Amino acid sequence: MSVLSVGAQSYQLSDYLEKLPGTTFRRLYQQPSTAFAIFRRMLPHLAKTFVMALLYMPGPMLLSELDIWVRPDSKLHRDRALSILRSLHIVQITPPSKDKPQEMSLTTNFKNSLRMALEGGGNHNSFGVPSSLPVDPAIDIAFLDRYARKKWDDILHFVVDSVAENRSTAASSGPKASVKDLLLAGRLVERRSLKGPVAITQAGFAFLLQEANAQVWTLLLLWLEAASAPGSQLEVVDMLSFLFMLASLELGRAYDTDALTEPRRNMLPSLVDFGLIYIPRDTPRQYFPTRLATTLTSTASALRSVGAGFDAASSATAEADVAGLGEPADEKGSIIVETNYRLYAYTNSPLQIAVLSLFTQLQIRFAGMVTGRLTRDSIRGAIDHGITADQIIAYLAAHAHEQMARAAAVAGRPVLPPTVVDQIRLWQLENERMAATRGYLFKDFDSEEEYAALSGYADEVGVLVWKSDARKMFFASKVEQLRDFMKSRKKIEG
Amino acid sequence: MPRAIRGVLVECEPSIKSIIINIDRKNHDYIIEDLDETHLVIQENMIANLKMHIEDVLKDSYQKVKHIDDSDEDMI
Numbered sequence: 001m002s003v004l005s006v007g008a009q010s011y012q013l014s015d016y017l018e019k020l021p022g023t024t025f026r027r028l029y030q031q032p033s034t035a036f037a038i039f040r041r042m043l044p045h046l047a048k049t050f051v052m053a054l055l056y057m058p059g060p061m062l063l064s065e066l067d068i069w070v071r072p073d074s075k076l077h078r079d080r081a082l083s084i085l086r087s088l089h090i091v092q093i094t095p096p097s098k099d100k101p102q103e104m105s106l107t108t109n110f111k112n113s114l115r116m117a118l119e120g121g122g123n124h125n126s127f128g129v130p131s132s133l134p135v136d137p138a139i140d141i142a143f144l145d146r147y148a149r150k151k152w153d154d155i156l157h158f159v160v161d162s163v164a165e166n167r168s169t170a171a172s173s174g175p176k177a178s179v180k181d182l183l184l185a186g187r188l189v190e191r192r193s194l195k196g197p198v199a200i201t202q203a204g205f206a207f208l209l210q211e212a213n214a215q216v217w218t219l220l221l222l223w224l225e226a227a228s229a230p231g232s233q234l235e236v237v238d239m240l241s242f243l244f245m246l247a248s249l250e251l252g253r254a255y256d257t258d259a260l261t262e263p264r265r266n267m268l269p270s271l272v273d274f275g276l277i278y279i280p281r282d283t284p285r286q287y288f289p290t291r292l293a294t295t296l297t298s299t300a301s302a303l304r305s306v307g308a309g310f311d312a313a314s315s316a317t318a319e320a321d322v323a324g325l326g327e328p329a330d331e332k333g334s335i336i337v338e339t340n341y342r343l344y345a346y347t348n349s350p351l352q353i354a355v356l357s358l359f360t361q362l363q364i365r366f367a368g369m370v371t372g373r374l375t376r377d378s379i380r381g382a383i384d385h386g387i388t389a390d391q392i393i394a395y396l397a398a399h400a401h402e403q404m405a406r407a408a409a410v411a412g413r414p415v416l417p418p419t420v421v422d423q424i425r426l427w428q429l430e431n432e433r434m435a436a437t438r439g440y441l442f443k444d445f446d447s448e449e450e451y452a453a454l455s456g457y458a459d460e461v462g463v464l465v466w467k468s469d470a471r472k473m474f475f476a477s478k479v480e481q482l483r484d485f486m487k488s489r490k491k492i493e494g
Numbered sequence: 495m496p497r498a499i500r501g502v503l504v505e506c507e508p509s510i511k512s513i514i515i516n517i518d519r520k521n522h523d524y525i526i527e528d529l530d531e532t533h534l535v536i537q538e539n540m541i542a543n544l545k546m547h548i549e550d551v552l553k554d555s556y557q558k559v560k561h562i563d564d565s566d567e568d569m570i
Binding site for chain 2: 430433434435436437438439440441442443444445446450451454465466468471473475476479482483486
């Protein structure tokens with residue numbers, strides 16, 4: 001249930017995969033598309049080189065020979081690559097022993113599947129079966145991009161809208177109830193009261209700041225996690241390989257739903273809700289992967305910066321390009337922050353305005369621009385929602401207008417006015433002016449010796465929080481061990 | 495025989511501590527023990543209530559500052 005305990009950090013595919021047992025990997029790697037997708041997306045270049053070298057080796061290779069391939073000063077990279085390969089169960093290394101040197105080889109399923117993916121052949125259908133039915137010419141790449149963007153924006157809006165003042169944007173149909181439940185289960189948003197509106201959490205804000213590709217994976221992993229709960233019909237391994245298969249499909253092409261297995265067909269409605277695939281109403285036997293699906297395993301969009309990724313997710317007018325879903329042609333920021341806490345944002349995007357309204361007191365909206373002010377109340381409101389000062393500062397810095405960046409570079413100053421940055425931090429600190437620790441105050445000791453023994457023991461077991469030798473008092477966070485200690489002391493004395 | 499009293503140890507700046515002591519003065523229902531300049535032990539069930547009170551006091555003092563430095567209207 002690691003998803004439920006997710007903190008400020010959002011959930012990542014690699015963390016998820018590393019927790020899977022070896023048997024799961026063996027089954028995953030039966031699909032050539034999965035082996036290929038893992039190879040493409042999850043491995044650093046050096047690890048890929050190792051895999052390619054091992055792929056057509058007839059037998060295992062001596063581990064010591066690897067030292068000849070890698071320069072001594074790159075030992076760190078080598079070890080990292082090997083540890084990734086082992087954690088993903090791609091490479092197996094024999095345990096060290098006296099009479100036999102260590103050998104490494106690819107795991108059987110991975111080797112066979114990757115070979116098949118590269119060479120073609122087999123009738124595994126793991127790269128999808130194109131539909132033979134006629135395709136509606138209206139469904140082109142631009143249409144699919146618009147569709148996926150609309151779906152994804154709805155989801156992001158749902159996360160943001162929870163606190164946005166402007167409810168008119170919510171009029172556009174929000175995401176399906178199932179998606180909302182996932183976001184709630186993943187603690188990206190939470191319901192403060194039983195029937196009340198949902199509110200964004202710290203994890204939700206971190207989610208917004210991720211690039212679109214990571215966002216999609218976060219949601220998909222929540223979906224997987226929900227499916228692995230007892231009583232669920234769906235099977236996680238099959239879901240994962242289906243996702244990897246979708247990632248290998250071609251954008252703008254129609255695929256045949258009849259070629260899918262029954263459980264996979266049952267996953268289609270959820271994937272439609274996420275905007276990963278599109279199913280035309282009049283030809284339900286066809287499905288189209290959208291850019292959200294086909295870029296799942298491409299590193300091109302995964303390597304985008306957080307800021308650019310957010311622009312991509314938030315810019316409503318942007319045209320789609322190859323790198324990712326609707327990444328804007330120019331990646332410049334739009335926010336100007338002045339030393340008097342005034343904020344100007346050159347944007348039309350309702351989503352970006354909604355994000356700003358999380359921590360800004362917006363005042364006037366013009367065509368293409370909003371103005372507002374960072375106030376104590378607006379920042380405190382955001383902090384009450386679990387958004388940290390650092391997240392706000394990072395957001396402002398990542399989206400600072402190029403004019404600000406230029407002026408700062410000329411003067412050799414930081415991009416954001418230091419007074420504003422400090423004040424945002426101070427506003428947060430205000431809330432934390434009191435550090436509270438639950439526990440027990442120990443006082444009224446009979447003797448100096450008794451005090452010294454017990455407080456010393458409390459310190460030893462790590463429960464001592466505060467003490468004053470002069471007043472013979474101390475504060476401990478836990479009482480059980482101390483009680484036992486006192487009892488045993490009694491016995492010895494008595 | 496030493497006593498163990500359940501409570502919440504609060505660590506804060508002296509200025510905040512003086513606010514807490516002021517709040518406690520009315521009914522003496524918050525503070526269990528005044529430890530030193532920056533430490534107090536507070537009744538466990540009163541912590542949320544106390545935070546709210548401190549918030550109110552701070553808000554009042556900040557409101558005054560805000561009116562002085564807010565010169566929005568004549569800038570537009």
